[in-house]
Amino acid sequence: MRIRDANTDEENAFNMTPLIDMVFLLLIFFLVATTFAQEEREQDIQLPATSTIQPLSAPPQQVIVNIAPDGSMKIGGQDYTMAGLSVLLQQMVKDDPSREVLIRCDESAFHRYFAAVANVCRTNGIGQLKIGYVLDAPTAQKVQP
Numbered sequence: 001m002r003i004r005d006a007n008t009d010e011e012n013a014f015n016m017t018p019l020i021d022m023v024f025l026l027l028i029f030f031l032v033a034t035t036f037a038q039e040e041r042e043q044d045i046q047l048p049a050t051s052t053i054q055p056l057s058a059p060p061q062q063v064i065v066n067i068a069p070d071g072s073m074k075i076g077g078q079d080y081t082m083a084g085l086s087v088l089l090q091q092m093v094k095d096d097p098s099r100e101v102l103i104r105c106d107e108s109a110f111h112r113y114f115a116a117v118a119n120v121c122r123t124n125g126i127g128q129l130k131i132g133y134v135l136d137a138p139t140a141q142k143v144q145p
Helices: 017-041 082-095 111-123
Strands: 062-067 073-075 078-080 100-105 128-131
Touching: 062 082, 062 111, 073 082, 078 082, 082 111, 100 111, 111 128
Parallel strands: 062 100, 100 128
Antiparallel strands: 062 073, 073 078
């Protein structure tokens, strides 16, 4: 059995001097930074007041026309015919002339369905017509000299 010696088994104490130095430096830094923030707030400046916050211009609203492979059209979950689409677009242009239309046509649908919707949009005064599509992953192409 080992006899313990109190003088040699005593654990070495941590050196607290660097920690105390760092705490004092942080304390000084925050005191100085707080003083600068107070000086900036105490300037005699009257800030302008607003009654209500309004955007300078509202973002344009899009009408999304989905065309299925069989040629049926849906806008906002409701089915429309060409005549119904024409009436809807006339009303929308009357309310907001800057309305945009996004046409999302199924890839297996005939082009004539897309062309008919684009023609109805043009005849009813839609200024912005967009086509919905999905980008493929970029492929490396060789540059020929």
